[in-house]
Amino acid sequence: MNNQVEQAVQAFRTLLEEQIARSDAMTRSRTISDFHSAKRIVVGVCLGDGIGPIIMREAQRVIEYMLADDIKSGRIVIKKIEGLTLENREACKKAIPDDVLAEIKSCDVLIKGPTTTPKGGTLESANVALRRELDLYANVRPVSVPKEGIDWTFFRENTEGEYVLGSRGIEIDGKLAVDFKVTTDAGTKRIARAAFEYARKSGKTNVSIVTKANIMKKTDGKFSLLCHEVAKEYPEMFVDDYYIDIMTANLLNENVRSKYQVFILPNLYGDIITDEAAQIQGGVGTAGSANIGDRYAMFEAIHGSALRMVEEGLSEYANPSSILKAAAMLMRHIGYGEKADALETALSVCNDTERRLVVTGDKTGVTCGEFVDYLMEKLN
Numbered sequence: 349m350n351n352q353v354e355q356a357v358q359a360f361r362t363l364l365e366e367q368i369a370r371s372d373a374m375t376r377s378r379t380i381s382d383f384h385s386a387k388r389i390v391v392g393v394c395l396g397d398g399i400g401p402i403i404m405r406e407a408q409r410v411i412e413y414m415l416a417d418d419i420k421s422g423r424i425v426i427k428k429i430e431g432l433t434l435e436n437r438e439a440c441k442k443a444i445p446d447d448v449l450a451e452i453k454s455c456d457v458l459i460k461g462p463t464t465t466p467k468g469g470t471l472e473s474a475n476v477a478l479r480r481e482l483d484l485y486a487n488v489r490p491v492s493v494p495k496e497g498i499d500w501t502f503f504r505e506n507t508e509g510e511y512v513l514g515s516r517g518i519e520i521d522g523k524l525a526v527d528f529k530v531t532t533d534a535g536t537k538r539i540a541r542a543a544f545e546y547a548r549k550s551g552k553t554n555v556s557i558v559t560k561a562n563i564m565k566k567t568d569g570k571f572s573l574l575c576h577e578v579a580k581e582y583p584e585m586f587v588d589d590y591y592i593d594i595m596t597a598n599l600l601n602e603n604v605r606s607k608y609q610v611f612i613l614p615n616l617y618g619d620i621i622t623d624e625a626a627q628i629q630g631g632v633g634t635a636g637s638a639n640i641g642d643r644y645a646m647f648e649a650i651h652g653s654a655l656r657m658v659e660e661g662l663s664e665y666a667n668p669s670s671i672l673k674a675a676a677m678l679m680r681h682i683g684y685g686e687k688a689d690a691l692e693t694a695l696s697v698c699n700d701t702e703r704r705l706v707v708t709g710d711k712t713g714v715t716c717g718e719f720v721d722y723l724m725e726k727l728n
């Protein structure tokens with residue numbers, strides 16, 4: 349056992365050195381994409397696993413329809429990226445095979461179907477790897493329920509916290525296991541700034557910082573402190589602090605929940621609470637997710653690859669709403685705000701108000717393709 353402790357201490361030294369290097373790299377120069385003046389924007393399309401290829405077929409159809417003029421002029425290039433499949437990832441034993449990563453990096457933005465992460469084993473989640481490789485530090489997840497006055501935008505830190513060393517914990521056989529959570533100053537300030545900038549640009553005035561700083565004193569303590577420090581640059585904002593446990597309750601409390609607007613959270617809490625929020629909106633099949641960095645951005649549904657639907661022969665009945673919300677966020681990100689608004693309005697008419705055709709996820713509802721035909725009528 350002494351030997352294992354010795355090895356663990358060595359491993360910890362390496363981890364610390366690597367994380368200090370990562371933090372230093374973050375504070376060096378930043379390349380920030382400017383899509384408004386770009387002559388050419390390459391949009392990568394990754395199908396993913398399970399229901400991914402079905403919902404992505406429809407997302408691509410909608411994007412190609414809405415951006416048709418600029419695709420024709422060559423300003424927008426749609427690039428299909430093959431090979432981000434579980435089979436290929438397992439064969440290469442890599443979360444993202446090298447050639448696929450190179451293709452992805454040749455794009456500016458990406459829209460991606462859900463990818464399967466096997467439980468256990470050593471294959472890392474393709475999502476987590478992409479977020480790290482492309483440095484997509486802001487996971488932005490909007491949730492709205494207009495009739496209840498809910499309009500929330502979650503800014504989840506997306507590259508560190510509990511995830512950054514997720515597969516590199518330490519185990520002493522038959523005794524105990526330790527995982528690590530890492531919070532850096534640079535990583536916290538950039539997510540806080542992204543959230544406050546968004547709040548300012550979109551006329552929001554209420555920002556909630558959500559941690560468990562009473563227990564995770566070092567990491568969440570730092571996170572909360574630095575968010576408040578950044579907040580000083582935004583004096584027009586009403587900023588409040590909550591612990592994650594009470595915030596999960598507050599989201600269910602109809603007397604208070606509509607006052608929240610923008611949330612800033614460390615990675616794992618952000619992961620969990622955004623599923624809860626999506627459920628309040630109507631289910632995880634209804635929410636879109638943006639993963640934003642300075643150079644790249646990736647847009648996806650917040651749900652998984654739903655292999656069970658594939659096994660039951662129900663893939664064609666998958667709900668494309670979540671990936672279409674992601675498509676709208678992508679269009680807004682690259683400067684097509686009006687198109688994004690139009691797509692969001694059409695989705696809301698089809699899903700909330702008119703509901704002439706409904707996707708239920710099984711044969712009691714319409715197929716993904718039929719729903720998108722209906723949606724496209726509303727785009728005209």
Ligand code: IPM
Nearest residue numbers: 465473475476619637650652
């Ligand atoms: C999400 C997902 C991912 C995460 C999984 C697929 C790794 O739950 O995007 O919320 O935990 O971040």
Ligand code: MG
Nearest residue numbers: 619620623650
């Ligand atoms: Mg999640």
